[in-house]
Amino acid sequence: MDSSSSVKIVSKCFVKPKTIPEESKQPYYLSPWDYAMLSVQYIQKGLLFHKPSLDSIDTLLEKLRESLAVTLVHFYPLAGRLSSLTTENPKSYSVFVDCNDSPGAGFIYATSDLCVADIVGAKYVPSIVHSFFDHHRVVNHDGHTLSLLSVQNWTVYEPCDGRRYCLLEVFTAWSEIFQGQESNKNDDLCLKNPPVLKRYIPEGYGPLFSLPYSHADEFIRTYESPVLKERMFCFSSETIRLLKAKVNQICGTTSISSFQSLTAVIWRCITRARRLPLDRETSCRIAADNRGRMYPPLHKEYFGNCLSSLRTAAKAGELMENDLGFAALKVHQAVAEHTSEKVSQMIDQWLKSPFIYHIDRLFEPMSVVMGSSPRFNKYGCEFGMGKGVTLRSGYAHKFDGKVSAYPGREGGGSIDLEVCLVPEFMEALELDEEFMSLVSL
CATH class of the missing domain: 3.30.559.10 (Chloramphenicol acetyltransferase-like domain)
Known part of the structure; x- marks a missing residue:
């Protein structure tokens, strides 16, 4: 351009x-x-x-x-x-x-x-x-x-x-x-x-x-993003359906969601692209809505912040030496364990010792952080110009390993991922056969 x-x-x-x-x-x-x-x-x-x-x-x-x-x-x-x-x-x-x-x-x-x-x-x-x-x-x-x-x-x-x-x-x-x-x-x-x-x-x-x-x-800190490559990767509804079925078959369950399955893939493949030492710990975080997890639950239309960042972690060697089911179960377990009791504990902790999030301190280096959500019908928002062509985001909250998930334009359960990586890791991810075999565009 x-x-x-x-x-x-x-x-x-x-x-x-x-x-x-x-x-x-x-x-x-x-x-x-x-x-x-x-x-x-x-x-x-x-x-x-x-x-x-x-x-x-x-x-x-x-x-x-x-x-x-x-x-x-x-x-x-x-x-x-x-x-x-x-x-x-x-x-x-x-x-x-x-x-x-x-x-x-x-x-x-x-x-x-x-x-x-x-x-x-x-x-x-x-x-x-x-x-x-x-x-x-x-x-x-x-x-x-x-x-x-x-x-x-x-x-x-x-x-x-x-x-x-x-x-x-x-x-x-x-x-x-x-x-x-x-x-x-x-x-x-x-x-x-x-x-x-x-x-x-x-x-x-x-x-x-x-x-x-x-x-x-x-308590206010400014944040400057590193030099990053940002790329959109699209996954068709059929690919997502097959991936979910494959992961659940490997794990002998039916409870692992499509998004958890895709999160496991991106965590595993980005870790491989980074060529981390096998004993290096790498974490994966996924945003979780607390509205329905609270007791009593908040109304689903509650207007305000109500999110938690759920964390799971593993050694790079564990992710590489085990099959995809290992990573998927780790992600699924983090979500399943996020109960109303966990939410209450987090709120009590803040009330006893209030804290402010800072992006450069909140997420560990060499982590993968899944943000946004593919569940919401973003393409249903129209303003007299027909259906949106695509979704994009600005400068905010971008760092190495930040991934934002959006619904695919085709609907039906398709997902688009906006992946932010430093150039050398992006180049390696683009050569990763496991990851690119799932990408439709």
């Missing part, structure tokens, strides 16, 4: 909720999980659409703004800003969302000289894609001065970023409202699955938590 490719910001504005909910007049408190994410970078995910006709751009942008304003009625905290209360003696730092003193969510229109083929057809994700997202390299705590949600609209791209909330839920609701306005069927602003905004506050605590600091500099 031509390195001179550039982007140009055409206009910027802010969007407020179409109507102001009564609840927004009160502070919107954060849960322990939200606090832990204050030093983590903004989520940056985007859907790529085919470019609409030029004479419809202004109309499309206006419809997007109008439907976003309605969406923010349901997700009003995303139109706010963070605010803090601090004391010196004793040290105390508390954060909440102020929904009253804010210009709203960011809404940006920009142009680029790229075309869809430049992105979809490239072997590696072009670095310019990172420019398609607002709030580059900032962390969630910067929401004190920056919008908590920012939408950047391109003539070839439709990306969005936001704090560590349920971004897909926002996308889905926005798409539903956009399509409802198009058909004049959503005048009452109703959603099929409205978010549950009531915060999770452990009994006997809050609603305002305190960190043992007096200034943000004491």
Whole structure:
């Protein structure tokens, strides 16, 4: 791709909720999980659409703004800003969302000289894609001065970023409202699955938590990604079905999921690509939703951070000398053992000694970290431009061994993996016969 490719910001504005909910007049408190994410970078995910006709751009942008304003009625905290209360003696730092003193969510229109083929057809994700997202390299705590949600609209791209909330839920609701306005069927602003905004506050605590600091500099750390190769690998629904059947047959069970099976493959093959010493421990982490694992369970539409990073580990030699079932059982066991008791223990630990996640300290070197999820219908989000062409992400949370899972565009259980590796490991992975035999594209 031509390195001179550039982007140009055409206009910027802010969007407020179409109507102001009564609840927004009160502070919107954060849960322990939200606090832990204050030093983590903004989520940056985007859907790529085919470019609409030029004479419809202004109309499309206006419809997007109008439907976003309605969406923010349901997700009003995303139109706010963070605010803090601090004391010196004793040290105390508390954060909440102020929904009253804010210009709203960011809404940006920009142009680029790229075309869809430049992105979809490239072997590696072009670095310019990172420019398609607002709030580059900032962390969630910067929401004190920056919008908590920012939408950047391109003539070839439709990306969005936001704090560590349920971004897909926002996308889905926005798409539903956009399509409802198009058909004049959503005048009452109703959603099929409205978010549950009531915060999770452990009994006997809050609603305002305190960190043992007096200034943000004491716990905010910036993170710089290393030089990476980013590549999308696609796995057909048939490949995923056969892989799951194979893994369960090897292990003599039926309980190992498709995603656990694929995670085992990627952990094993990346470890082989790294040529680690046989006695070197390597870990694999997988994100787990805690909503249904809590007791009592949180509502499935609970809007907020509610994730745990589940860890399993093995010596590199064990992964290489055993069959795929060994790795799959390790991954499956980590998920099966993540019970409501484990979640409660994690929450109690945070309440006794609050901590903040830092990417460079959270994950071990030579690990594999599976993020995002292929379970959600991301391609079901449409905004008058037809079905999305593909999914991409920004600069945030990228490191050697980071893998993000998305649903395949074909549906039916297909999965796309966005793999980030340093160049030498990516080259070795591309030569791995076990891995590449499963890749369909």
